[in-house]
Amino acid sequence: MIAITIGYEKEDDTNMIQWRYGALSKQQIEGALLEALRAALTELFGPAPDDLIKMRMEQELHAMEQSSLALHLAALHDLTLWAKENAIPYRIAGTEASSFLLYLLGITRGCPLQPHYRCPKCHSVYWRFDTTDGFDLPHSHCIDDGTLMSGDGHDIPWRTYWGYPPHEPGFLITFPEQTRQSLLDALDQHWIITFDEEATVDHPDKDDPDILCFGHFCIALERDSAPTATSLEDAKAKWRALLHEDSKHEPPLPEPGSFADLVALFGLVHGIGVWDEDAHFMLEKLGYAPHELICFRDDVLQYLLDHDIADKDAWKLSERIRKGRVPESLPEALYDGRDKWLLSRIKKARYLCAKSVAVEYLLSHIEL
Ligand SMILES: [Zn+2]
Structure with a gap:
């Protein structure tokens, strides 16, 4: 895929790596991590970020504190900084990309916030809740200063990564x-x-020397042969090659009409029990787009939350459903829902991917 240049060579002490957090105590590291997060937040969203953004940051910081993961998050941050300095490509391959904190640190590539425009000049944020993916928004101009803005935000719930205690989030990097x-x-x-x-x-x-564990990290060494796309349009055109879709699906999968659909197709290709005649019928006869199907575990979580299932119950239930362990009886609220088709999709799913994995994978193969 990408040509690899390795700038780092360990020869003597002069080549010792200068880690960002290397000379600090445990407590200082946690403080420095918070400082890095706040600085990134201010750089992107200004000194007074939108309330929804502040709330998300607070929720995730609380989750990080509960999981005692700050030190290991700083360690991952340092490892990715080292990789970038040495032009070594890496990809976060777990559900980490649902975290806004990891996005702020530059560890992950995709902004998990809801679709929005962000003015690069005055930092104003304009939410677009009627869109599934911010990349599908046409260019627009800031109301205050006329600056050209492009859309962003892939709408990924942070709970997919952080979960609830005693769930322990880990790190998977390739x-x-x-x-x-x-x-x-x-x-x-x-x-x-x-x-x-x-x-x-x-x-x-022991049979796979390409999987390494390092404390809380799992590192996979991979020989990736997926092509790289030069733009979002190119990625939509090359979707089969990008997703390793070898036309084996029956009925055949549809072409993606938007970036949201391309992301959805990743879920349909890599999930089990999510693409069949019924799903095809929903697209062909009922007018659904691929991204409106149940493609990811995040879709289930959101579906349950939209039906007023309490936050923790929704997460626990979506964790069962994603592994195909749908309980005999589902909460009453779901049966009152207007959409019996989506409920039937949930019941048929045997494995559901995480949306964060799809977004991160695609963005690591698209040159933006
Ligand atoms: Zn502006």
Whole structure:
């Protein structure tokens, strides 16, 4: 895929890696992480961010505190900074991209907020709740200063990643197989080793040397052959190659009409029990677009929340449903819903992908 240049070579002490958090104590690291988050928030959204953005930040910071993950998040931040400095491509492959905090730190690529315009000059935010994906919004101009704005926001609920205690969010990151030695050398020097005895490189699967564990990290070394698209339009045109869709699906999957549909197709291709004659009927005869189907576990979570199921119950239920373990009886509120078709999709799903995985995967293969 991408040509890889490795700038980092470990020869002597002058090549020791300068970690951002390397010289700090545990408490100082947590403080520095908060500082980095606040600085990124101000840079993107100005000194007085929109209330919805402030609320999301607070909710996620609370979830991070509950899961005691700050130190490991800082460790991941440092690892991705090292990768960027050395032009080593990486991809976050778990559900981390549903977190706004990880987006602010530049660890993930896709903004998980609801669709919006953000003025780069005055930082005003204009929400567009009638759209599924901000990338499908046409260009617009800021009402206050006329600056050209493009749409953003892929609308991914943060709970998909953080969950509820005792759920422990982890990190899954991939690197190209060719960078194995540089990566091992970097991990060997990582400051997290001094705080976490478990943070040594381990091969959990003895039969697969391309999977490494490093404390709370799981690192997959991959030989990725997916092509890279040069624009959103190009990505929609190349969707089969990008998604490794080999036309085996019956009935055939539809062409994506929007970025939201392209993301949805990832879910349909990689989920189990989500694409069949009934789903096809919904598109062909009932006028649904792919992104309006149940394609992701996040869609189930949102569907349950929209039917007034309490936050924690909705998350727990969506966690069961995503693995195909649909309970015998579902909450009454769902049967009052206007949409019996979506409920039948939920019951048929046997495995549901996370939307964050789809968005992050696509954005790592599109040059924007
Ligand atoms: Zn403006």
